[in-house]
Structure formats: C-alpha cells, structure tokens
Amino acid sequence: MKIALTLNGEQASADVEGDSQVLDVLREQFGLTGTKEGCGVGVCGACSVLVDGNPVSSCLYLAGMADGAEVWTVEGLAAKDPDLIEAFVECEGMQCGICTPGQVVAAAALRRHNPDPTEEEIRTWMSGNLCRCTGYGTIVEAVKRYVGRD
C-alpha cells in the first residue's frame, strides 16, 4: 500500500507492505539510519520516533498507521533543535551511542509534554529508553539541561 506522511517537516510517501513497521521504512526506504533497532519488541526505546508529537517504538508501529501522520526522527529533531543535541554533547549523555538517538527523541517529547519536570519525572519518563552503558546519570543531566532546569 502507499502511504503519505510528513517526515521531518517535509512531505513524503512510501510503498509499504501490510506488516511493514515504521522502523524498516525509515531505515530502508528513506535511509534514515539514526533510528536504531534494539530489542524489536517495544521495550528498549532505541527505535523511538515522534508520531504526531508522541514518542513511539517504531519497531512496533505499523507503517500503514503512519499514513497522514507527522513523523519526526532524530535526524529531523537534531536539525530543527540544536539545543537538544548540545545538551547531550555538553553533558556527555552517551557512551556507545546505540541508545542515544532514542534518548534524544524521548527528551524532545518530554519537553513538549512537561516543560518543567522534576528529576523523578524525568527518570520515569525516560524509563522507556534503556541504556546499558552510562548508569543514566549523564543522560538525566542532559535532559535537565535541555528542558531548562539546569
């Protein structure tokens, strides 16, 4: 089937199969490899993208459901919002980096939903994004810096 969507602020379309996931379409058809495949079952958050402003696991989001939606990936958010990237760079909120695009997308979504979160709220919001390397301290600091509490 053919889908039309707004991808990172621009009109886009794709031919997809009924069981294609947004993750595969982004990576394989649009070459947007910033969105990573981790667990494949919607647990780890490495594949997070924004669909109509909400963070979703693109590994479990059927491409057909994205027809007519507004989708933002890490590439688009990075281009649109340099502060988001600066916060992660300055706080060194990453090590191996495989979860980082997902963390960045989750942080962007948090600011939309809660512009003044407590640390507890940040940790709860970010708990959909696993990181095995950092112990989360520098990621939480990056999110704090981005949403303006630091």
Next chain:
Amino acid sequence: MTATRGAARLDARDKATGATRYVADLSLPGQLHVAVVRSPLPHAEIEAVDVSSALAAPGVVGVFTADDIGAPLFGRRVRDAPVLAVGKVRYVGEPVAAVVADTRRHAERAATLVDVAYRELPVVASAAEATAPEAPMVHDAPWDYPGAVVGPGDGPNLQSVVRRGDEDLTAEALRSAPVVVDALYTTPAGHQGYLEPQGCVARVGSDGLVEVWINNKSPYRLVGQLAASLGLEPDRIVVHPVPIGGDFGGKGSPMAAPLCVALSRLTGRPCRLVLRYSEDLTSTNPRHPTTMRVRLGADRDGHLLALRFDSLADGGAYAAFKPIASVNLHGVLEAGSPYRIPHRYIESRIAYTTTVPKGHARAPGAPQATFAVESAMDELAGRLGIDPVELRRRNVLGDGDPNPDGVVWIEARGREVLDAAVAALTPRPVPLGWQHGWGISLYDRATAPGQTSLRLLDDPDGGGVVAEVPIPETGTGNHTVVREGLARLLGLGRDRVRVVHVPTSDLPGDAGVGGSRVTASLSEAVERAAAAWAARTGSEPVVVSLGEAGGAERVTSFSAQIAQVAVDPETGQVRVLEIVSAVDVADIVNPAAHRMQIDGGAAMGFGFALLEDLKIEGGQVGAGNLGDFRMPTAHDLPALTTVLVTGGRGVGALNVKQIGELTNVPTAAAIANAVAAATGARIRSIPLTAEAVLSAMGAPE
C-alpha cells in the same frame, strides 16, 4: 570529524544526531541478506534438511547447510563450534541452515520454510548433570578439538579444569581453623545486555580478498580466528573499522563472521547478517551460570587462615567463546584477591552442556566469585561476632602484603577505600514498616597494558596530527583518551588531534578491547608516539607497537561498595536506596567517561543482583526478549554515590588505572549482605527476587 564544544568526548555529536554508522547501518553495493534457521531442540541428530520450499520463495538466492560450506570449526582458543551444525545440534538456537536473499524480509520468511527432521538426544541441562557419572556426552571427544585443554582423564563433559594453589596445605589449614564457613552460592546465566545486536557484513572478492565489517572488539584477533577456521592467509583478510554499540565482554567472538564469509564465497556477493535481539539473547555467548562452594577459615580474632574455592560453571555447547589460554574464567581463579590469605586452593571446572555457549561478560567470572566470597565474609563476620567492615579491614592487603597469588602491588589502598565507603554512608528514609539494612563488599582488579599500536602523521588537512588507532570505540571513550593524551603531550589543542580507527591491514596489531587494559595500553602507546614525534627530524609518520607484556609496574585498584536497602516484610520486595561506590583512582583522563564507567558498572551490578536471569531450563533460554530479560531503567536505579579515593599510582605518562570492570563486581554481595542485615535472611542465590527473599525470611537459619 566534528569539533566538540565544551565536552571532551569526540564522538558525542555524531552519536547524538544519529550520524554514527554502526554495522547494521552499512549497505554494501550488491549485498545480500542472511537469515539463520536455528535448532528448536537442545540436543538432536539432524536426519534431513529439506530446503526446496525455501529455495522457491521470493527473493531467495540460496539456502545452505554444512553440506555446502563444509565443516569448518571456529573459536577464540578452542575451535569446537561449527559454522553450521554438522550432523547434530547441541543447543536451542544453534544455526542449522542459512537462507540468503535479496532482502532481510525475504530471507527471514524463507527461513521459516526450511524443514528439518530431528531425532532427539538426551538433554544435558546443567553443569551438575554434565559432570555426573554416566552423563551423556555432549561431544564424543572434546579433547580432539584444536586448542582443547582437557584430556580423557579429566572426567566427562569438561571444557576446562584449573587447579590453583596447594590443596593439601589448604585442607590442613581449614581442618585446624577455629571457625570455618562452608556454603554454596549460585549465580544465573545473564546476557551482557548491549543494545546493538551482533552483526556482520562480509565480502569475498574475485581475487580472494576477504573483507569484514563487524561489531567485534578484537579485530586483529578475529583475523587470526578466521584464518584458522576457514584456511585463509591472514594477510588476505581485512577487518574494517566499525563503532560498536555496547560490548560488556560479549562482542569479542567471531559470531556471524565465519558464516558470512562462507556465504559470500558461495554467492560471490557481500552477505550481511544482523541478528534480531531475541536471537542475540538466545544464541550468542552469555555469562556463565556458576555454582560455587566456599570454605573460608579464620582464627578467633578474624584473621583469615585459608580459602578453598570450588567452582562449577555451565559453559554451554561449545568452548569456542572463551579467549584466555586456560579456557577458564580469570575472575574465578582470583577469588579472594583483596585479602591476605596464607593458604588458598581454587578448583574451577567448566562443563559442556546442551545449552547456549557461554562467553565473557564484564570482568569474566569475577561478579560470580565475588558474590560468593564476599557473602561468605559476612557469614564469617557473623560467626565471629566481628563487624563486617572490621573483618575486612583486618584482612585487606596493605602495602607490601602479598595477595593469595603472591603478588605484591606497588601500593595497596584497600583500607582507605573501605573507610571512604563507610564515611560516605548516610541513612536514607525507609518506608513505614519496611526493614532497613546495609551491606558492604570489596573487590580489587589489576591494571596492566597489553598489545596495541598507533601511527601518528601530519594532518593533510592542515595544522595538526592524525592518530591512526587499531581499536574500535566500544563506547568507553578510548578514542577520546588518545586525543586527550596526544593533545597534552604534544601541546596541541584538542581540535588539532584527529583520531581515526583504521582497517586491520594498516597497523601492526592490537589485543582488542578487554581486560580493563585499553586506557593503559593506549596511553602507553600515546606516550611513546609523542616522544618519537618530538624526536623526529623529517615529516615521516611515527609508528609504535606495544607487545603482549606491557608495563612492569604492579598496579591494582580496590573498589568497596555499600548497598543500603529496605525490605518489605510482607512481600519480600527489596528496594535499594543507595549504592555507594568508593574507588581507588590515579589520574582521570576524561571525568565524564570515567564516571559513566563507575555508574554504569554499579547499574549492571544492580541488575545482576536483583533482576537479570536468562532462565535457562531444560536446555532452553526462557527469557528470550528484553521484556523478560529485565535490565535496570533510569527509574529502577537507586542513588549512585561515588567516592573517588584519589592520589593513587597508576601506569604510564598519563598515570591511569582501570575503571571499566571495577564497580559491576562487588554489587551483588553488597546487596545480599544488606538484605541479610535487614532481615536476618542469608540468600546464597541470585537474582534476589521478592519471592526468594520472602521465602528466605520465612525460614531463617
């Protein structure tokens, strides 16, 4: 490379924007996709493989079995793992056939159409079963494999057995010791938990040149392993540089490389296999589940007299994933290392079973052994009526003391580290009705540089230098260490030092990421390169190469952790309120990266203690996805408090000590000791689930 502002880490921006390209993000012209048909049974003979339906499926280029690729065996030391199963399968998830197709989707769909007929064989589900008399043999003659370290006389189903120390003297010391703790401790199989699945792309050119892109942290070792497995000349194999999305010990094995090379040879096109995460959890190389008997004797003043440590680990179906010469786990062979112990005897056996092969995981063997010994130390303290911290203070190595292996460290700061941990402890609020306690645990680990190399040349893009390095960035920040070291020693700005990871064909060699040696190795290489650079007269590049045995200084680092817990007596739920990590450090190259090794280690120790278990039963991994294999989230973790005990003597011009495998090790015992302090219940098996705690609280000793 993008310059960073404000931060020291050179890969930060590309990682944050998604620009960093990992192996799964690569696409070679003409590449084909591989899907693996895996065994659904733990132990069976393969009677027939019918590939006809799969061959007829859309997009399929070929379906291959061991009949097509021959019977090459691969491994890091012992070459006992078939590339595709030959006649038999020995674990659930073992590769039996490979489907090659134009897309991943087509390959995966066709893989479901391969029909394999099996005849079931007896399951050897655990190390205990494997080593029982009359146990079915997992391999007919394991001693015949290249690199095998066992013989027919060692007993059934053994991958390795190591005996260390004097058994008779230790037995005698235990017999005459006034107080002896004798207890059994167990730890489960656990996945390393890197979030990037194992993957590989291989291309065999018409000239026979083999090129490999893979998330393997020991690329120069991989060249040798592929050459040995596939009968190739090492200089006809090139492993290309790829950043690695997490390692923790799990990314050092050949994994998909031999298969992808074999398939590329057969198809004449690049072949790519990236595992799905469920495949990674069930069929790669997780941490060894281990059963350990500790016999620890002391005099009435609490001075340790003897330790006997018997470990039996489940090595799974193949020994291929263990890299050290003994094919054992050095963390087990170093049990009790922080202390003066006059007599210590260790026997460490690793058994073949019909389960997923086991491999290295962050500080291999040490989290298991330290859980056992440090739990036993608290049990001993209880028997003696001595405070657990005081018992450790009385026995921890001081300057000039030999450790149980006879090593005398250049300095031994264990007492300072213990005291620093205790000084940092402040009671935290406890929910009403919950029971509160804290526990301590101690570990030490050496820092020793290893083999590496480095090339320094003028940057053709002007001004600065280019440092070519042989070692992948696994996330620890090792490339940043090179930049930082060269910037300091050459007096250059960071932006004038460019670090480039180059193919294996370009540099003399490297031992790979591991053994907590990378910062030490690279800083030594940087020091020598900077000296040679300063002394050069022309504009020729400088190449330095470090051999196997690096610096001679004998440096160790102590790490003491205190866990503070609250336990709900109604449910057995354990809430960790805080983990204090006191660590023994020298100079720190990049404070943020150093801190993340400490915090990330404590988080991993927390998961090991409380959550993570692959639940291997009847030969099958039960926790086959990341919903069932639970790792800590930002919300799960307690406060992580770090105390840096500074001023230590490290190695090399940068005066560094290892940090990567220090804080994940003592955590489980600290938490188990805290639970015992809070409830009186001693739990000798992890993870410490609420069910286990409640059951132990109902049956206090």
